[in-house]
Amino acid sequence: MENAKKILFLTGDFAEDYETMVPFQMLLMVGYEVHAVCPNKKKGDMIKTAIHDFEGDQTYTEKPGHNFQLTYSFSDIKLADYEGLVIAGGRAPEYLRLNQEVLDLVRYFAENNKPLAAVCHGIQILTAARVVEGRRLTAYPAVAPEVELAGGTYVTVEATEAVVDGNFVTSPAWPGHPKFIRAFLDVLGTKIVLGQPAGTTAV
Template sequence: MKKVLFLTGDYTEDYETMVPFQMLEMVGYEVHTVCPDKKKGDIVKTAIHDFEGDQTYSEKPGHNFVLNYSFDDVDITEYDGFVIAGGRAPEYLRLNTKVLDMVKYFFKEDKPVAAICHGIQILTAADVVKGRKLTAYPAVGPEVTMAGGEFQSIAVDGAYVDGNLVTSPAWPAHPSFIREFLKIMGATVTI
């Protein structure tokens, strides 16, 4: 069974944690959800970001998401893929050097990485986007460019693939985001 490391944190976007976690478990992956300074059984509070015609998304309280693995117990070499949720959590998770080292490991080993929305802030902080094409929530686009990446402006329900990296602007992209991540993980879905 393939194992996926799933990074999330307090005030992560609710759908960007709940939905990919459930979809990846549904196809049979063992998914370890983690957050620095938290252990198995701890919760992260989520926020629901919605697109209601304002200049940016609105934010509402989400659910409590229970972590199923302890951050300090992670042996990064055991994982086949890495998923980074968006929301507000990435703005503080990117300050954690162990998180940045995890990201660097996956890129060095050319293992599949998927990041959505503001999750791309962790990639830019880890200095792994130089020369890569990727997307993010549009407000993160300048960070991608400053980090040496080539920001791709795509539809909110799209996904962009560059080698081992899958990125998407926001949660409306879940079908394409997860489909493309499954492809780079080597999965095939037949109906």
């Protein structure tokens, strides 16, 4: 993947399994080099993920997910190297948003109008970074009050949908991955050419 364009992917312990695995793999599939990172961890370290599902209770259930191997060291990030940022959801965002370096990197992408995608509870990091004021976005419904308190407009959509506002792409949960990633690729300017030999992707 020499000379491939790079995406920064932020995840952490007990991030949602699908919301870590699927976007990471989809972005690799279309030709990006994806640097999956977590504060205080380095390339090759593992994080534990969690599976969130809906089984008739008043909120989601949580079960152990897969272990996920990070592909880059957080301490080695050079923000100017990246085309965009993706933030996984799950339980990780509630503690990742306490890290000042995480908030600073989110502000970098927001202030430089670089593509920035977040799913489910990942939007908690956007609100903590105070980059949602005046923006339209969605999130897991329990995060809606945080969006409004931070000055954003929370948009209610089905879990299978995504919301785009300029360089921001958001989705309520993992069922939205197809539209979420497609919208992020559109914002990145990536064109997938159907009917051409496998691997024909302009990134």
